[in-house]
Amino acid sequence: MVFVLFSCAKPTEKKISIQNEKLKVLTVNYPLFYFAERIGGELIDLNYVIPDDVDPAFWSPDEAALSQYQKADIIFKNGADYAKWMNSVSLPSSRIINTASSFEKDLLKLNNTTSHNHGPEGEHEHDGKAFTVWLDLELALKQAEIIRAQLVKKIPGESALIDQNFEKLKQDLLSLHKELLDATKTYDNQVIIGSHPVYQYLSRAYNLSLKSVHFEPNEYPSVKQWENLNNLIKENESSIMLWEDEPSPQIQIELDKIGISSVVFKPCGNQPSEGDFLSIMHNNLNNIKN
């Protein structure tokens, strides 16, 4: 029995200890990068390999970027089927941390599905989940909490500093959350149109009645898209449209004609050229207030 007990484990220091090198951390989007940066600070070797002109949700890493992910000690993923490229590449599962693991049951399903009938499981559907979870700042805080827990686990000697950094971030997120709750009260009886289906969690967290179309701020919509928007306005008597970025003047002129005012609420999935996650969210808050 003693032999059995002690023969079970060959201690392996590999990867579990950090040794003298900093923990290499990568994330799949900017909000997680920001949280990790705030919590880990100088304690971690945090890298951001996503180009600034892409949406990280639909980006795929090239060989060099993938190699970085493969070498990372921790990869923080967003969960909710975000960054589908992760399903097409080889990554070490023990180093991938799902930051949405504590609220899986609260994730929202997308409506559009594709169903087909083949293979051993017969008819099945391609469903998806809404993924911009960080727009609900309480969920963002839960993601940050998972980052905190992982960093404490990997760098136990620095847990006090990590906790301290996390508390500061927590205060910032909660304060912003409260301000957003207050600001969105003015929209209580209005239907808001989302230019893109990315505001599901924002809508749920801040009690917004939201309907979505599929417009791009820099692409003039087709006749069919305008038709969809007009139908939506007729049905819901809406006068406000949320945009991921400032819509082009051409679009704004058309929107003015049908009495729609634009409010920019940037999801901030990718690293902004100016400011950071918190400042962008504050700008969003101000845009909503105005």
Place this chain on the structure above:
Amino acid sequence: MKQSFYLAVKYLMFYKFRTLVLTISIGLILFLPLGLEKLISESESQMLERADATPLVIGAKGSSTDLVINTLYFEKNKIEPIHLGLIDTLNNMDLGYAIPMLSAFKARDFPIVGTDLDYFSFRNLSIATGRNLQLVGECVIGSEVANQLDLSVGDHLVSSPENFIDLAGVYPLKMNIVGVLGPANNPDDYAVFTDLKTNWIIMGLGHGHQDLQSINDPSLVLKKDSTKVTASAKVFMYNEINTKNLDDFHFHGTMSDYPISSALFIPKDVKSGIILRGRFESKELKEQIIVPSVVVENLLQTIFRIKKIFDMVFALVGLATLIIILLIVILTLRLRKDELFTMFTIGSSKYKTIEIIGFELLIILSLSLSIALVFYWITGFYIETFIRQFII
């Protein structure tokens, strides 16, 4: 003495067939116990080495031997699958890390092993040519797979379909070989490594097909509205994954529910290993946890018992051979009576006659020993086959 050796050689060469039969018979008798000893001791050390290098194996309840053999030797035993979600559960315990393993399919008789990158670093497997896995649909092959199938980086390997009749079932997948492992002298040399997701695609849990939103062929699309497209089984499925169709591949359902054969668990220290085993034994986790070295030692005990029987048989056969050789010598002397008398009458001493016969025996024994040693050397190349055929 030189003359005696010359005469002995000439005599043996004159009776070539008899010399050959005697040499081979004695050679085989010498080789058999030595060869079996080598096979068993080398197999034992190889098996124990691999088992010792694998701290813990976790899998569904059932035969622990089958589980260990599937996980360590990739033999396609009928073991119940477990879910990938268990890997996350194990990793979240902070007791070490888990490596998922899925060995259920073959490609040209070599096992396809689905795992993740941690496996290569855990086993210290080095890429001899090419690179490691990056995308689904790629495979890295063991050195023996490359040698025996004459494959290299850039070639393709097609998974063997399980059922040729079920056209809507498991599809053969053409995998791109992106790397060849250096020799490891263990079962990894005989495996085709892929990412777990590639194995799930072979299983049919993930697949790639035409974009259903853009096709209009009524025979392909059964139903289509603004929110849902229902396609028929006629939809063209990709049997190869490349950069052009990579984005069309997708998986259904929750990945944490997807099957794996087992998991390797590498505890961060001895205490963590014991804590984890305790959690399985206290039924906190419903799967079984195994110390592979214990299972392999039990398995080898049976082999040792059989070896003892063989040793006895070989001892008896050896004794019988010795008696036969003695008989052959006596009979030969009787047959050579006239020849020996002639030698004696022309002046040869009795001692000279014994010297000639002694040399004859010495030459036969030396040749037999050489044959035994050649066979012994060749045996070294069949250790892995012996393990697969007779032990696991």
